[in-house]
Amino acid sequence: MNKCDQCIVRQLSSLKALNKEEVIKLANSKTTYKIKKGEALFEEGEVTNGVFCVKDGVGKLSKLSANGKDQIVKLVKSGELLGQRSMISNEPANLTAKAIADMEVCFIPKAEIINFFNNNNQFSLNMMQSVCEDLKESENEKIALVQKTVKQRLAETLLHLHDEFGEDTDKTLRVQLTREELAGIIGTATESCIRLLSDFNKLGLIELVGKKIMLKDVRALKKLADN
Amino acid sequence: MNKCDQCIVRQLSSLKALNKEEVIKLANSKTTYKIKKGEALFEEGEVTNGVFCVKDGVGKLSKLSANGKDQIVKLVKSGELLGQRSMISNEPANLTAKAIADMEVCFIPKAEIINFFNNNNQFSLNMMQSVCEDLKESENEKIALVQKTVKQRLAETLLHLHDEFGEDTDKTLRVQLTREELAGIIGTATESCIRLLSDFNKLGLIELVGKKIMLKDVRALKKLADN
DNA sequence: TTATTAAGATGATAATTGTCATGTTATTTT
DNA sequence: AAAATAACATGACAATTATCATCTTAATAA
Numbered sequence: 001m002n003k004c005d006q007c008i009v010r011q012l013s014s015l016k017a018l019n020k021e022e023v024i025k026l027a028n029s030k031t032t033y034k035i036k037k038g039e040a041l042f043e044e045g046e047v048t049n050g051v052f053c054v055k056d057g058v059g060k061l062s063k064l065s066a067n068g069k070d071q072i073v074k075l076v077k078s079g080e081l082l083g084q085r086s087m088i089s090n091e092p093a094n095l096t097a098k099a100i101a102d103m104e105v106c107f108i109p110k111a112e113i114i115n116f117f118n119n120n121n122q123f124s125l126n127m128m129q130s131v132c133e134d135l136k137e138s139e140n141e142k143i144a145l146v147q148k149t150v151k152q153r154l155a156e157t158l159l160h161l162h163d164e165f166g167e168d169t170d171k172t173l174r175v176q177l178t179r180e181e182l183a184g185i186i187g188t189a190t191e192s193c194i195r196l197l198s199d200f201n202k203l204g205l206i207e208l209v210g211k212k213i214m215l216k217d218v219r220a221l222k223k224l225a226d227n
Numbered sequence: 228m229n230k231c232d233q234c235i236v237r238q239l240s241s242l243k244a245l246n247k248e249e250v251i252k253l254a255n256s257k258t259t260y261k262i263k264k265g266e267a268l269f270e271e272g273e274v275t276n277g278v279f280c281v282k283d284g285v286g287k288l289s290k291l292s293a294n295g296k297d298q299i300v301k302l303v304k305s306g307e308l309l310g311q312r313s314m315i316s317n318e319p320a321n322l323t324a325k326a327i328a329d330m331e332v333c334f335i336p337k338a339e340i341i342n343f344f345n346n347n348n349q350f351s352l353n354m355m356q357s358v359c360e361d362l363k364e365s366e367n368e369k370i371a372l373v374q375k376t377v378k379q380r381l382a383e384t385l386l387h388l389h390d391e392f393g394e395d396t397d398k399t400l401r402v403q404l405t406r407e408e409l410a411g412i413i414g415t416a417t418e419s420c421i422r423l424l425s426d427f428n429k430l431g432l433i434e435l436v437g438k439k440i441m442l443k444d445v446r447a448l449k450k451l452a453d454n
Numbered sequence: 455t456t457a458t459t460a461a462g463a464t465g466a467t468a469a470t471t472g473t474c475a476t477g478t479t480a481t482t483t484t
Numbered sequence: 485a486a487a488a489t490a491a492c493a494t495g496a497c498a499a500t501t502a503t504c505a506t507c508t509t510a511a512t513a514a
Contacts, residue, residue, distance in 0.1 A: 063370050065374040066374075066454075067374075069374065071369075071370045071373050073366050073370065084359075085359045085362055085363065088359045089356055089359045089360065091363075094363050094366065094367070095366065117348065117352065118348050121344065121345055121351075124344070124348075124351050124355070125315075125344065127355065128315050128351070128354065128355050128358065129315055129316055129317075131355065131358050131359055131362060132311075132312045132315045132316045132358055133316065134362055135312055135358060135361055135362045135365060136312065136316065136318075136321050138362060138365040138366055138369060139300050139321065139322065139365055140321070141369060142298075142300065142365060142368060142369045142372060143290050143292070143298045143300065145369060145372045145373060145414070146298050146372060146414035146415075147292040147293075147294075147296065147298060149500075149501090150500080150501070178462090179461075179462065179463090180461080180462095187372070187373035188373075188501075188502085189501070189502050189503075190461095190462090191462095191463085191464085191501095191502075191503080192500090192501060194461095194462060194463060194464085195463080195464075197462095198464080210510085211461075211462075211510085227293075376470075376471090377470080377471070378470095405490095405491065405492090406491070406492065406493090407491080407492095415471075415472085416471070416472050416473075417491095417492090418471095418472075418473080418474095418492095418493085418494085419470090419471060419472070421491095421492060421493060421494085422493080422494075424492095424493095425493070425494080437480085438491075438492075455514100456513100456514085457512100457513080457514070458512080458513070458514085459511080459512070459513085460509105460510080460511070460512085461508100461509080461510070461511085462507100462508080462509070462510085463506100463507080463508075463509090464505100464506085464507080464508100465504105465505085465506085465507100466503105466504090466505085466506105467502100467503085467504085467505100468501105468502085468503075468504095469500105469501085469502075469503085470499105470500085470501075471498105471499085471500080471501090472497100472498085472499075472500085473496105473497085473498075473499090474495105474496090474497085474498095475494105475495085475496085476493100476494085476495085476496105477493080477494085477495100478491100478492080478493070478494100479490105479491080479492070480489100480490080480491070481488100481489080481490070481491085482487100482488080482489070482490085483486100483487080483489085484485100484486085484487075484488085
């Protein structure tokens with residue numbers, strides 16, 4: 001039962017501050033789920049009443065617009081927590097969380113988290129720092145949306161995905177995003193995204209291997225993204 | 228000396244969780260400053276090592292881009308705290324804070340805040356909730372940047388400014404922003420902003436009283452912003 | 455396997471928004 | 485008060501990006 005101790009989320013997230021006793025309590029209160037690619041963990045407006053630990057897979061936090069476009073706010077990977085914000089604020093979820101690759105998650109009920117808050121200052125501090133990190137990222141992405149062109153944002157995003165998720169054995173990006181999802185991250189139309197990928201391909205910056213993407217000239221991509 | 232107890236920041240911010248004894252400690256460790264319009268509280272990259280309480284005035288958090296444009300991320304008004312994020316993350320400031328209207332602020336050193344964190348759970352929770360609130364706002368603004376047109380964002384921003392800062396006796400918006408600053412909030416070129424204000428004026432949505440702006444048709448502005 | 459649907463790709467075109475130029479009106483400074 | 489500067493305003497034009505249409509290829513269902 002008490003596998004939480006070895007769990008990657010325990011090692012990487014705010015939960016690393018928990019002591020032995022707390023981990024045991026955690027193990028007893030958690031529930032484990034499997035979420036298939038495309039399925040939702042929670043939808044905008046739902047009250048989650050707890051936090052999800054991502055043991056495996058990749059998820060996206062996004063918001064659907066009136067015109068049917070899905071703006072992706074953040075990708076989450078194994079080792080991360082999900083749903084802290086709305087739990088802390090006591091609000092229904094502001095975003096929808098869906099699996100991009102099959103996920104394995106554990107749900108920790110709110111009462112347990114609150115308990116940790118009240119008895120473990122380091123845990124509180126970790127959680128606060130993680131929210132702060134999200135805030136900083138969000139602010140910087142907001143600025144990039146305004147100050148950079150779509151081309152620059154695509155280059156930047158490809159580099160981010162490479163950094164965060166690494167590459168497969170065939171050197172292509174490990175995260176498998178559709179062009180539509182990629183467009184949803186950089187905030188542009190799917191066609192524009194496809195067109196630019198095609199341009200990058202012709203310029204030798206990347207190589208398109210079927211639907212997969214291989215970064216060929218990281219330096220040039222960086223230059224493009226920064227300037 | 229111990230005016231902190233009556234202070235608006237004490238009443239409105241996370242500091243409201245402090246007890247009498249803590250407020251006395253606060254009053255003894257704080258320093259008060261006056262910041263003239265246009266002056267900076269701190270600049271991007273600076274280590275602040277504490278938190279600022281905004282007693283009076285208005286400030287902006289912004290980032291200067293390579294091309295000289297200043298993207299405004301957030302406005303802060305009296306009763307709010309400033310600089311929590313970088314203090315909590317232990318990082319230099321990610322944004323520059325400048326006064327838009329003459330400010331009166333108090334500086335609370337980091338050691339004091341950490342002390343409150345460790346001894347007052349409600350304070351920690353309040354602070355965490357306030358950062359979460361910022362995060363939610365930032366995410367929503369990020370989405371709006373992508374999913375809405377400049378026109379919609381201008382309408383939305385005018386309504387926000389009206390809600391948050393209210394109006395002067397002459398019914399114009401109380402915050403005095405230059406067109407350039409307004410453009411910096413909605414993320415567009417100054418000329419585009421001016422042009423749209425002029426359009427809104429012609430359409431009877433607003434009235435331009437010199438440099439000041441009066442909202443004339445809130446309902447129509449809301450409709451424009453939402454749809 | 456074939457039919458059907460989804461994803462990717464590309465051209466043509468339109469709309470939005472940015473840039474540069476120039477002029478006017480306020481606001482400071484001298 | 486005159487000069488200088490900053491803020492506001494508008495036209496002309498260019499660039500970027502979105503939209504619509506169409507086609508190809510891949511994935512999924514029948």
